[in-house]
Amino acid sequence: MLRIDRAISVHxxxxxxxxxxxxILMYHSVSDISSTKRHPYYELHTxxxxxxxxxxxxxxxxxxxxxLSHLASSLAQDPTQNxxxxxxxxxxxxxxxxxxxxxKKYGFTATVFLPTAxxxxxxxxxxxxxxxxxxxxxxxxxxxIEFGSHTVSHPFLYDLTDSRLEKEIAESKETxxxxxxxxxxxxxxxxxxxxxxTYSARLRALLVKHGYATGVCTTLGTANSSSDPYFLRRLxxxxxxxxxxxxxxxxGAYDWLGILQSMKKSISRKNQHG
Numbered sequence: 315m316l317r318i319d320r321a322i323s324v325h326x327x328x329x330x331x332x333x334x335x336x337x338i339l340m341y342h343s344v345s346d347i348s349s350t351k352r353h354p355y356y357e358l359h360t361x362x363x364x365x366x367x368x369x370x371x372x373x374x375x376x377x378x379x380x381x382l383s384h385l386a387s388s389l390a391q392d393p394t395q396n397x398x399x400x401x402x403x404x405x406x407x408x409x410x411x412x413x414x415x416x417x418k419k420y421g422f423t424a425t426v427f428l429p430t431a432x433x434x435x436x437x438x439x440x441x442x443x444x445x446x447x448x449x450x451x452x453x454x455x456x457x458x459i460e461f462g463s464h465t466v467s468h469p470f471l472y473d474l475t476d477s478r479l480e481k482e483i484a485e486s487k488e489t490x491x492x493x494x495x496x497x498x499x500x501x502x503x504x505x506x507x508x509x510x511x512t513y514s515a516r517l518r519a520l521l522v523k524h525g526y527a528t529g530v531c532t533t534l535g536t537a538n539s540s541s542d543p544y545f546l547r548r549l550x551x552x553x554x555x556x557x558x559x560x561x562x563x564x565x566g567a568y569d570w571l572g573i574l575q576s577m578k579k580s581i582s583r584k585n586q587h588g
Contacts (some may be wrong), residue, residue, distance in 0.1 A: 319355060319571055320559050328567035336389060336536030337564050338382070338399040340548040341365075343406050343443060344413040347553045354425060354554035362412045364553045368560055369420045377564075379417075381460040382425040382528055383499040385546070389539050398564070399537075400424040401530060401548065403464055403502055405433050405451070414454060426454070426529075427464035428500035430489040440468065448493050455494050459500040461535060462500030463487045463526075471509050471517065477516070484524045499527040507531035507545065509576060518544050534572030547572060 342358040344365050359369075373380075377396040380388055388397050400417070402409050405428040413524070419426055432440040435448055446454075455461060463486040465471070471479055487498045501521055521529060521544050528543045535547030549563045562568055 316357070317354060317554075320562075322570065323562045323567045324325065324558055326507045327570055328562045328565060331565050331567045333531045333536075333564075335536040335541070335566075336380070336385060336397045337536045337566075338385075338401060338546055339368075339551045340530070340532070340549040341400070341402045341413070341551055342404055343408055344416075345408045345443075346428040355550065356554070357552040357554055359480070360553045360555075362416065362549065364555070365413060366416050366419075367557060368551065368555065369416055369422060371557055371560060372422070372564075373420050379424065381423060382462065382530065382546075383460060385528065385537060386543060389537065391543075401502065402426045402438055403504070404443075404468075405429060405445050405464065406440070407437070407446050410446050410450045410454060414457070414459065417459075418457070418556070423460070425456050425460040425462055425500060427462045428486070428490060429464045429504070430467040430486045443551065452494060455496065460500070461490055461494065462498055462502060463490060464502045465504055468504045471503065472503055472510070472513055476516070480520050480524075483517075483520050483526075487524055492493070497525075499525075501526045501529035501544070503529065503531040503545070505532065507533045514542075514545065518542075534575060535569045536566060 341360055344360050344362055345361045346361050347357060367411045375396065379399045380397050380399050382399050382401060385399055400422065402424055405426060409426055429440060432438045432445045433448060433451060437447060438445050451461060465482040466486045469482065490498045530548050531545045537546045548569060
């Protein structure tokens with residue numbers, strides 16, 4: 315499959331790039347890729363062998379992992395420091411069985427976002443994949459993994475009423491805090507983040523109201539001192555990221571695609587409203 319995004323990033327952008335800010339990596343499932351029909355950009359699976367290659371590259375290049383809640387203070391430090399935030403959405407069981415052992419091997423940590431309707435004392439599934447139990451979440455929390463909210467039921471937030479939106483934001487945080495007996499500071503926005511300033515202001519107000527300090531979304535890019543702390547950009551990472559493309563993403567050579575996506579969303583939004 316032709317990877318135009320890879321070719322542009324590796325051959326055109328990378329030679330001119332100088333890393334700015336801190337990359338936030340977005341993983342989902344550490345498991346084998348089940349289908350090659352979708353474009354690699356949209357893949358949500360990373361085989362454990364490839365995940366270990368990614369962490370090995372980070373270790374060999376002097377990177378240190380941060381919890382998302384510590385990102386703001388690190389952005390104010392020396393920009394030459396090789397910091398990276400590793401995040402996982404959806405609270406899948408394979409984080410516990412496959413990802414965490416590799417993170418532990420390299421002395422790295424991560425921030426995991428939980429859709430709390432699918433995390434229980436007995437095994438549940440989200441989109442056909444097994445999720446962690448609360449016992450597993452507590453074990454990981456004791457081992458140094460940070461947990462944040464990924465809403466209650468993982469809905470398309472943009473379509474919700476004000477009361478339903480607040481319920482998804484507030485109850486997920488409360489549930490995690492009750493189960494871990496620990497504060498929750500971070501939020502991950504499910505699905506694509508819309509280019510709508512009214513929606514962003516509405517969502518930010520609720521995140522502030524309920525005590526969140528930071529958040530991430532699916533908008534592509536890296537975090538810097540001028541980033542909105544509630545809608546930090548991330549880099550999608552999956553099993554198609556070979557070491558060359560992985561390095562290009564870490565060094566900012568993939569950020570051009572985020573700019574292009576933002577322009578496309580803005581144009582689409584304007585056309586919808588005439």
